[in-house]
Amino acid sequence: MSQNKSSKSNKVLLAFSGGLDTSYCIKYLIHEKNLEVHTAIVNTGGFSEEELQAIEQKAIDLGSFHHTTLEVTKEYYDKIIKYLIFGNVLRNNTYPLSVSAERTYQAIALANYATKIEADYIAHGSTGAGNDQVRFDLVFQLIAPQIEILTPIREQKLSREQEVAYLKSHGVELDWEKAKYSINKGLWGTSVGGAETLTSHKPLPEEAYPSQLVNNGNETVTLEFENGEICGINNKKMNPVKVIQTLEDIANKYAIGRDTHVGDTIIGIKGRVGFEAAAASIIIKAHHTLEKHTLSKWQMYWKEQLSNWYGMFIHESQYFEPVMRNIETFLEDSQKNVTGKVFVELAPYRFVIEGIESDFDLMKSDFGEYGEMNKNWSGDDVKGFTKILGNSLQIFNQVQNKVQTKAQNKAQQKQQKNGK
Structure with a gap:
């Protein structure tokens, strides 16, 4: 589960999901940066115990010095998801912020853990073209400003095909058909x-x-x-x-x-x-x-x-x-x-x-049934209400009609004068 620890202070915590990007990061940080790589996955409720165990084994097989699972599912619900439900939040009327929302609590957990193990660096596998790089960097800077952030994929502007080729050169075989999709659960x-x-x-x-x-x-x-x-x-x-x-x-x-x-x-x-x-x-x-x-x-x-x-x-x-x-x-x-x-x-x-x-259903009232029957007002009440409701519109239209009539009269007088 471990390798010989260097006397040099070179510990990095890598946010590891088990996907292509973070698999590449383990090998790169070990072989190109000579760092002692510690890995952590933050579970926000998307993984079973079997899946978490498989991810841990994959991290160790790739060379992780130590791997841990940081469990924040309940806190993630209490602090964010609950309010997304209260607000019926759908970004652009479509997206329930499935990944956007969880990144904050993943980043918080990672920054706290990196501080706990006294890591010199903290790394993530975000590209330079997406949102996650900002989300991770911002939280890391706020919570653990003393720790340097490493982003191998972003820094090298790598394609997924290039990552697969690099892993293959280090003895890691991947099925490109399975690796070509980035999935965050x-x-x-x-x-x-x-x-x-x-x-x-x-x-x-x-x-x-x-x-x-x-x-x-x-x-x-x-x-x-x-x-x-x-x-x-x-x-x-x-x-x-x-x-x-x-x-x-x-x-x-x-x-x-x-x-x-x-x-x-x-x-x-x-x-x-x-x-x-x-x-x-x-x-x-x-x-x-x-x-x-x-x-x-x-x-x-x-x-x-x-x-x-x-x-x-x-x-x-x-x-x-x-x-x-x-x-x-x-x-x-x-x-x-x-x-x-x-x-x-x-x-x-x-x-x-x-x-x-619901006991609080406002349709279940003694005032009326929509489109069927009124129980708390008369037809005369509605007539009076509608007349008052239309006052502002009548005033507006009356003023506009007077102005338009006045303008038309002026135009006619001018035309008659020019005709003479």
């Missing part, structure tokens, strides 16, 4: 990048997605929320992380939650990435539907404004900006009545929200 979804996402027109092929279509029928699941938090599925109470994982396991067999996100990167260029996020997609829509029944018009309006800002700041690595705590306070306070059940039908590649049940 977490509790809130999985991103998929590859040759197709570098274009503006090519879709990802079916085989690029980690989860394949298994179920061709239909089924209905019941999701339960309490004060905005997901707390149960199919009439079984669970902690939120367990509900998300259970729903993901059920829904990804229908290949639900697939899409391609196109947006503006932190560094100012357009980016395109595929993703699958079955649980996130369903939970956000279910929660939003429950809110539409239980919140007021203006609560919904202002939540939408602040939630959009919250999602943008998460995406752009501004988690530590103080205003984020202010927005979180607002979002949490807005959830007092967001309690009830949501019924969701699952089918291949899609889902449908069937309806909700």
Whole structure:
């Protein structure tokens, strides 16, 4: 599990995911930089115990001096995902921030661990063209400014084919067909990048997605929320992380939650990435539907404004900006009545929200039934209300008509004068 430690202070902590980029980094840092490489993977809920064990073995086989798993799934939910649900956050109305959100807590865990083991360097496998380089660098600089950051892929501007060739030259054989897609898996979804996402027109092929279509029928699941938090599925109470994982396991067999996100990167260029996020997609829509029944018009309006800002700041690595705590306070306070059940039908590649049940359902009032019957006002009340409602429009139109009439009269007088 280890190699002879050099007396020279040359310890580097590498953020290791087991993918192509970080596999390259281990070999490069050992053979080209002569560093003692320690590796760590930060689990944000996307890996099973078997997968984590396989990643650890791979790190050791590649030459890692020591490997560890840093577990932050619950903290990641409590500090970020909970608020993404409260805010129904979808970047550009599409992407549930599957990777954007988890990078902050991965970076925090890595920086703290690097400090603990007294590493001289901390390394990650980000390229120079994406968002993750900024997210990791920023958090590392804030939490562990004394540790130098190394980024082999970014510094050398390497293609994935070049990385495969380098690993092969050091005795590591990789199947290029499997390595050509960059896959990042977490509790809130999985991103998929590859040759197709570098274009503006090519879709990802079916085989690029980690989860394949298994179920061709239909089924209905019941999701339960309490004060905005997901707390149960199919009439079984669970902690939120367990509900998300259970729903993901059920829904990804229908290949639900697939899409391609196109947006503006932190560094100012357009980016395109595929993703699958079955649980996130369903939970956000279910929660939003429950809110539409239980919140007021203006609560919904202002939540939408602040939630959009919250999602943008998460995406752009501004988690530590103080205003984020202010927005979180607002979002949490807005959830007092967001309690009830949501019924969701699952089918291949899609889902449908069937309806909700809630003691706070504002449709269940004694005031009226939409489009059917009024119980707390008369027809004359509506006539008077509508007349008053139209006052500002009538005043505006009256003034405009007077101005237009005056202008037309002037024009006619001028024409008559010129005609003489």
